[in-house]
Amino acid sequence: MEPFDLTLIWAGIIAFGVIMYVLMDGFDLGVGILFPLAPDEESRDLMMNSVAPVWDGNETWLVLGGAGLLAAFPMVYTIMLPALYIGVFLMLAGLIFRGIAFEFRFKANRSRYLWNIAFAGGSTVAAFAQGVVVGKYIEGIQVADGVFVGGPLDFLTPFTVLTGLGLVAGYALLGSTWTIMKTEGTTQAWAYRITPWLLGAVLAVFLLISIWTPSIDPAAYERWFSTIHVIWVLPALALFCAWKIWRSVRQGREGVPFVATMGMFVFTYLGLLVSKWPYVVPPDITLYDAASAWESQLFLLLGLLFVLPFVLIYTAWTYWVFRGKVRAGDGYH
Amino acid sequence: MELDPVLISRIQFAFVVSFHAIFPVFTIGLASFIAFLETLAFRTGNPIYTRLSKFWIKVFAVVFGMGVVSGIVMSFQFGTNWSNFAQATANFMGPVLSYEVVTAFFLEAAFLGILLFGRNKVPAGVYLFASFMVAIGTFISSFWILSANSWMHTPAGTEMENGMHQVVSWSAAIFNDSFWYRFAHMGLASFLTGSFVVAAVSAWFLLKGREVEANRRALSMCLWLLLIIAPAQLWVGDLHGLNTLEHQPTKVAAMEGNWETSGNVPLLLFAWPDQEAQTNHFEVGIPGLASLILKHDVEGEVPGISAVPRDEQPPVAIVFWSFRVMVGLGMLMIAFAVAGLLLRPGGRYWQKRWFLKGLVPMGVAPFIAVLAGWFVTEIGRVPWLVYGQMTQAEGVTPSLSGGVALFSLIGYMLVYAVVFTAGVYYLTRLFEAGLEADDAEQAHDDAERPKRPFSAAHVPLESTGGQA
Numbered sequence: 001m002e003p004f005d006l007t008l009i010w011a012g013i014i015a016f017g018v019i020m021y022v023l024m025d026g027f028d029l030g031v032g033i034l035f036p037l038a039p040d041e042e043s044r045d046l047m048m049n050s051v052a053p054v055w056d057g058n059e060t061w062l063v064l065g066g067a068g069l070l071a072a073f074p075m076v077y078t079i080m081l082p083a084l085y086i087g088v089f090l091m092l093a094g095l096i097f098r099g100i101a102f103e104f105r106f107k108a109n110r111s112r113y114l115w116n117i118a119f120a121g122g123s124t125v126a127a128f129a130q131g132v133v134v135g136k137y138i139e140g141i142q143v144a145d146g147v148f149v150g151g152p153l154d155f156l157t158p159f160t161v162l163t164g165l166g167l168v169a170g171y172a173l174l175g176s177t178w179t180i181m182k183t184e185g186t187t188q189a190w191a192y193r194i195t196p197w198l199l200g201a202v203l204a205v206f207l208l209i210s211i212w213t214p215s216i217d218p219a220a221y222e223r224w225f226s227t228i229h230v231i232w233v234l235p236a237l238a239l240f241c242a243w244k245i246w247r248s249v250r251q252g253r254e255g256v257p258f259v260a261t262m263g264m265f266v267f268t269y270l271g272l273l274v275s276k277w278p279y280v281v282p283p284d285i286t287l288y289d290a291a292s293a294w295e296s297q298l299f300l301l302l303g304l305l306f307v308l309p310f311v312l313i314y315t316a317w318t319y320w321v322f323r324g325k326v327r328a329g330d331g332y333h
Numbered sequence: 334m335e336l337d338p339v340l341i342s343r344i345q346f347a348f349v350v351s352f353h354a355i356f357p358v359f360t361i362g363l364a365s366f367i368a369f370l371e372t373l374a375f376r377t378g379n380p381i382y383t384r385l386s387k388f389w390i391k392v393f394a395v396v397f398g399m400g401v402v403s404g405i406v407m408s409f410q411f412g413t414n415w416s417n418f419a420q421a422t423a424n425f426m427g428p429v430l431s432y433e434v435v436t437a438f439f440l441e442a443a444f445l446g447i448l449l450f451g452r453n454k455v456p457a458g459v460y461l462f463a464s465f466m467v468a469i470g471t472f473i474s475s476f477w478i479l480s481a482n483s484w485m486h487t488p489a490g491t492e493m494e495n496g497m498h499q500v501v502s503w504s505a506a507i508f509n510d511s512f513w514y515r516f517a518h519m520g521l522a523s524f525l526t527g528s529f530v531v532a533a534v535s536a537w538f539l540l541k542g543r544e545v546e547a548n549r550r551a552l553s554m555c556l557w558l559l560l561i562i563a564p565a566q567l568w569v570g571d572l573h574g575l576n577t578l579e580h581q582p583t584k585v586a587a588m589e590g591n592w593e594t595s596g597n598v599p600l601l602l603f604a605w606p607d608q609e610a611q612t613n614h615f616e617v618g619i620p621g622l623a624s625l626i627l628k629h630d631v632e633g634e635v636p637g638i639s640a641v642p643r644d645e646q647p648p649v650a651i652v653f654w655s656f657r658v659m660v661g662l663g664m665l666m667i668a669f670a671v672a673g674l675l676l677r678p679g680g681r682y683w684q685k686r687w688f689l690k691g692l693v694p695m696g697v698a699p700f701i702a703v704l705a706g707w708f709v710t711e712i713g714r715v716p717w718l719v720y721g722q723m724t725q726a727e728g729v730t731p732s733l734s735g736g737v738a739l740f741s742l743i744g745y746m747l748v749y750a751v752v753f754t755a756g757v758y759y760l761t762r763l764f765e766a767g768l769e770a771d772d773a774e775q776a777h778d779d780a781e782r783p784k785r786p787f788s789a790a791h792v793p794l795e796s797t798g799g800q801a
């Protein structure tokens with residue numbers, strides 16, 4: 001009946017979807033987070049224009065992730081969402097506000113400052129909420145008989161606040177290095193200036209999390225310090241990327257900082273997966289406990305395999321069409 | 334007072350899905366209208382059709398954008414508020430709901446970009462093809478979502494195993510007993526919505542004497558279509574009701590306001606259902622007609638609400654009145670379609686001001702009818718979530734407290750109020766700018782970018798401050 005392990009394939013697909021989402025929506029959320037700090041209104045125009053053609057496509061990965069989870073790992077969906085109820089609401093509200101701001105800021109004149117607030121606030125709240133999700137995932141969730149049994153504010157702990165802030169800083173770093181790549185002149189100079197500070201903030205949070213994690217998650221400690229030592233290559237690579245960002249910013253390179261930031265995210269993400277594998281709802285629920293029926297996984301996989309290549313090609317094409325610097329004037333008004 | 338998480342979750346779900354549904358129900362109809370206009374433009378080469386199409390594509394872009402934004406919320410509702418239900422039904426609901434998203438993805442990824450931004454970038458044939466694919470895509474989306482919903486009303490093709498439904502037959506589950514009725518009824522409802530909105534806006538332009546030739550044609554097309562689909566909706570609705578009688582007799586009893594199972598039941602035109610006393614006040618009805626409609630026999634026996642215990646009864650008054658609102662509006666739509674035909678000779682349909690003035694408010698009628706229809710369907714199945722198998726109280730998220738649910742409900746209301754105001758306000762600006770806006774825009778086309786629904790429209794948000 002089950003000729004191959006679909007659960008594993010689905011785990012790969014979801015993991016891929018999540019990192020795609022984090023990298024791609026990450027930089028445009030980051031641009032929103034940095035919005036209030038930008039030197040002037042013209043820079044804001046440029047920054048918004050630089051992500052305008054792609055943000056909507058970036059966000060679709062989130063929808064795919066949500067729907068894919070329900071279909072392939074329903075238990076993750078039905079435990080994580082109740083556990084993060086308020087966080088999910090805040091994230092959705094944030095995403096809606098910034099989505100609407102994208103559409104209306106360029107068409108607004110007098111009310112433009114309101115849309116600026118909606119854009120920056122929405123982006124920051126959404127990023128923070130996603131960081132909290134990561135933190136909660138590391139901390140583990142209170143489950144009995146396959147349902148969440150904690151309280152509505154359980155998700156808000158000092159640790160998850162820290163990861164929330166960490167992700168805000170991380171997305172901001174993606175945003176600033178993206179801005180370096182996509183702009184010139186004063187905007188770019190400003191982005192060069194703030195990048196080292198953001199990098200410092202991200203590293204500080206990483207350090208704190210690394211020190212803190214073993215005390216809340218002994219299993220992860222066990223994994224890192226006693227069994228498999230090859231995995232240390234992941235944090236090493238992440239640190240290498242961090243160094244690369246710092247150096248390339250000093251050298252005034254344009255593309256390298258962004259690529260290195262993405263690298264840093266990827267290696268950190270892999271590190272996180274490694275510490276939790278094979279648990280999808282830590283501390284006790286594994287991939288296989290959470291999986292839906294084999295037939296259901298197969299049924300959706302067929303459709304997805306058909307659609308995914310189109311989505312990837314189209315995504316690549318959009319980025320290709322809008323490559324290069326954004327300049328004042330090629331916006332919308 | 335103790336806040337009931339089940340009740341608040343129900344209200345929240347009803348609110349967000351009602352809000353979401355009004356957008357797709359319009360875009361589904363409008364997408365087909367645009368594909369039709371593109372076909373006419375392609376075959377006749379008459380620029381008037383292109384002009385109309387360009388205008389309605391802009392409207393489409395805004396409404397589609399709002400549909401997407403509100404749809405993202407929907408895909409999290411099942412997990413946040415109905416986690417027990419989501420867990421139990423995941424093997425079926427998961428893939429089917431995902432297919433809706435995947436379809437929307439595919440449509441957006443491949444063809445929406447072309448439709449919104451590619452008119453001058455791809456050959457005319459490809460553009461026409463894209464417009465058809467978008468229209469078909471919206472239908473495929475609704476196919477999946479209505480299948481999921483219908484399965485909850487008439488579950489089939491699954492078996493319970495370890496507390497989860499396992500799919501034993503995909504075809505039986507997807508094409509369950511109420512699916513085709515619901516799909517047909519909803520499809521027609523979408524076409525009615527598209528037609529009445531286009532007719533209303535065209536009538537409004539005609540009243541102002543703007544772009545008369547183009548708007549006259551648009552109105553004419555809508556009226557012809559309405560002549561077929563408005564009566565068809567009555568027919569399909571009747572079949573749908575007969576199907577419901579078979580599977581959910583209590584719901585039909587509530588729609589008819591019939592408390593006791595009996596023969597020779599009147600069709601009530603007015604009544605005040607009283608759940609407490611299990612009876613109606615102030616009844617006005619046509620004797621025997623309900624029996625005749627439902628059983629094709631004046632003496633036919635119609636089920637009564639009190640056949641089921643009180644805690645399995647839906648709230649009768651809402652179902653009863655929603656049903657009358659829907660059917661009443663359906664009749665009014667037929668009346669407008671027929672009037673349009675009678676006014677054909679001499680082109681009076683686009684010259685008679687009373688007719689045009691009547692059409693303008695009819696633009697909102699289908700939205701009200703659609704929501705009323707869903708209220709009948711969904712409230713009429715209370716207390717069941719999966720009919721006969723899982724109640725709402727069993728399906729709700731166990732950890733959810735009333736206070737938290739109320740917090741998110743109010744939150745969604747506030748967020749949507751902003752979205753809706755901005756969106757509708759912008760739509761009215763688009764309508765004011767009208768087809769003429771197109772002339773000023775020709776120059777802009779090069780700076781266009783894909784993937785941004787709203788940016789297909791260039792009209793500024795506020796009326797003053799004109800440098801936009």
Ligand code: HDD
Binds near residue numbers: 485703717
């Ligand atoms: C795939 C599923 C699905 C779909 C397509 C719809 N619904 Fe629904 N609806 C539900 C699944 C559902 C549900 C999850 O099953 C709810 C939540 C609580 C309940 O009893 O049923 C529900 C409840 C619910 C209620 C509250 C009933 C009550 O508890 O008193 C209303 C008024 C609506 N819906 C309205 C709509 C509208 C306007 C829709 C238009 C598109 C719609 N529903 C589509």
Ligand code: HEM
Binds near residue numbers: 358
């Ligand atoms: C529980 C109910 C529903 C859920 C969970 C849901 C979910 C979604 C989601 C996530 C999207 C956005 C997809 C994207 O990113 O492009 C969407 C859009 C859409 N939905 Fe729904 N939806 C629901 C009800 C409905 C209903 C009842 C219909 C119509 C019959 C419908 C038809 C559409 C269509 C046609 C779109 C494409 C966007 C548009 O035309 O506005 N949906 N839906």
Ligand code: HEM
Binds near residue numbers: 515518660707
């Ligand atoms: C003209 C006479 C009409 C009749 C006799 C009729 C009949 C019905 C019935 C019996 C139901 C309940 C189905 C159930 O038990 O689940 C229903 C639902 C519904 N109706 Fe109507 N209807 C009519 C007109 C309309 C119109 C004009 C619209 C909108 C433009 C509309 C939109 C809907 C919708 C959206 C639903 C809920 C979805 C569904 O279950 O199909 N109806 N209708």
